[in-house]
Each structure stands twice: as C-alpha cells, then as structure tokens.
Amino acid sequence: MALSQFSERLGLTLEPFESVGRVSQRSQAPSDDAPIRLDCSIMTGPSPSLIERPVSWVALAGFMGTGKSRIGWELSRALALHFVDTDKLIARVAGRPVPELFAQEGEARFRAFEREVVRRVVRLDYAVVSLGGGAFVAPENRQTLLARGPVVVLWASPETILKRTQHTDRPLLKTEQPLERIRGLMAEREGAYREGTIHVSSDGRASSEVVDEIVGKLWHWQQDEAEDGHEHTPGITQLQGGHEAD
Numbered sequence: 001m002a003l004s005q006f007s008e009r010l011g012l013t014l015e016p017f018e019s020v021g022r023v024s025q026r027s028q029a030p031s032d033d034a035p036i037r038l039d040c041s042i043m044t045g046p047s048p049s050l051i052e053r054p055v056s057w058v059a060l061a062g063f064m065g066t067g068k069s070r071i072g073w074e075l076s077r078a079l080a081l082h083f084v085d086t087d088k089l090i091a092r093v094a095g096r097p098v099p100e101l102f103a104q105e106g107e108a109r110f111r112a113f114e115r116e117v118v119r120r121v122v123r124l125d126y127a128v129v130s131l132g133g134g135a136f137v138a139p140e141n142r143q144t145l146l147a148r149g150p151v152v153v154l155w156a157s158p159e160t161i162l163k164r165t166q167h168t169d170r171p172l173l174k175t176e177q178p179l180e181r182i183r184g185l186m187a188e189r190e191g192a193y194r195e196g197t198i199h200v201s202s203d204g205r206a207s208s209e210v211v212d213e214i215v216g217k218l219w220h221w222q223q224d225e226a227e228d229g230h231e232h233t234p235g236i237t238q239l240q241g242g243h244e245a246d
C-alpha cells in the first residue's frame, strides 16, 4: 500500500473521533497541529471532565514484550481514557496484520506507516497510546512524542521478553537464536528508550502493580511540571484537592 493511500485511510479511521471532538469540545476547527480532543461522552462511566487524573495523554514505549499493549489498555481503564495501539491501528488501516506487512512490503514501509501514525496520535487527546516496540527508536518519532507529553518506558529482562514473545509472531525475533537477537537489539535501542520521561519495570510483576506505579509516577511528573510552570493537562477539570502521591 502506498504511503499516500495509508495516510488517507488513517485520516478516515481517526475522523469519527476528531469530528466529534470538534463539535463537542471546540468552538472552532483545530489548526493542523492543535491537539484534537476525543469525545469522551462515548465512553462508559463518569464524565471525563469530572475525573481527576494526572494526564489526558500519555504514551507507552519500550522493547517488544515489555507489556505496552497490555499495560496500556489497563492504564487507559484506570485513567478513563481512550486506548490507541499503534500496531493495531497500522494493521487496521493497512488491512493486514503487522507480520504480513513486514513480509510483503518490508520493514521500511512499515516504519513509514508508523511515522505517519505517530504524527497523528500526538494530535489526539484523552488517550493512552501504546507504541510498537521500534517506534520510539526513530529520533523523529521520539521528538514528536516527547513534545506532546510524557512517554512511559517499560522495561523487562531479555529472558522475560523471550518468554512473553516466543509463541507470538514478532517478525524481528524470527531467528534461530531469539535470546541473542533480543540482547543485541536491546543494546542497540537502550539509549533511545532511556530518553523516555518515566521508567517502569514490568519484570515479574502483575500488570495491576505496574499500572499503579505508572499512575503514581505520572502524578509526580505532573506536579513537577506544574511547579516548573508547564501546563500539560488541557481540558481537565480537577474537582478535588491535591492528590497525595505515594
């Protein structure tokens, strides 16, 4: 699939969120780089503006199998935010699972689609975004994501990563010696992952525990940002008093 066709379909896929956001939350159409608010009235539960949360947008990065998709989903429930998984979004827009895209169109094309998706998901609001394992490695993506909001990096040991990924289809780990491959790729990527805002280990821990730690660290981050005079929570009404972070 050509990049231009992918882009057009990506726009159409996200349009329902974006157009509803304009009607319900904005008095005028957003400019190209303004954040787009998702309409949270389509969510179940209390109104999003009544929920006290540390952020209205957060991304999860890290190596394959560190738990971005699973933890991201659980985090989105905990914060009452929409959930976007970039691999799933790419697969949906391209009409094929990621491994098939890799096999048929090559990694370079997949990375081009991924860049396009990153450029779009930073315009969403009220969303938890789980990235593909390589998305945060590209400097352009890192810059775009970090300019938007906090990026939580999940970490796990190569052995845990192998255990979690060995019965699934990760094209980059299809090799005779996957543990060596994981160690090598991890060494190449570690510097990029270290540039994340918040770091949390998912190794040997229940996902709920990981989510709790992320939420606690997001509160600390938000407090630090507020003290530094940065405003990172557009549209959020905090009805309660200060949060007692752990």
Ligand SMILES: Nc1ncnc2c1ncn2[C@@H]1O[C@H](COP(=O)(O)OP(=O)(O)OP(=O)(O)O)[C@@H](O)[C@H]1O
Pocket: 062, 063, 064, 065, 066, 067, 068, 069, 070, 071, 087, 131, 132, 133, 134, 164, 165, 170, 202, 203, 204, 205, 206, 207, 210
């Ligand atoms: N804390 C955890 N404890 C046990 N299993 C976990 C934990 N987190 C994730 N898993 C499991 O590990 C597997 C890989 O997790 P997941 O798909 O969320 O990884 P990912 O970081 O999104 O990987 P990718 O970069 O390839 O998309 C899944 O089966 C998931 O249920």
Ligand SMILES: O=C(O)C1=C[C@@H](O)[C@@H](O)[C@H](O)C1
Pocket: 063, 064, 087, 098, 131, 132, 133, 134, 135, 170, 171, 172
């Ligand atoms: O770490 C990576 O480069 C990848 C991770 C997965 O999430 C997919 O995005 C794809 O398999 C590539």
Ligand SMILES: [Mg+2]
Pocket: 068, 069, 070, 087, 130, 131, 132
């Ligand atoms: Mg994933």
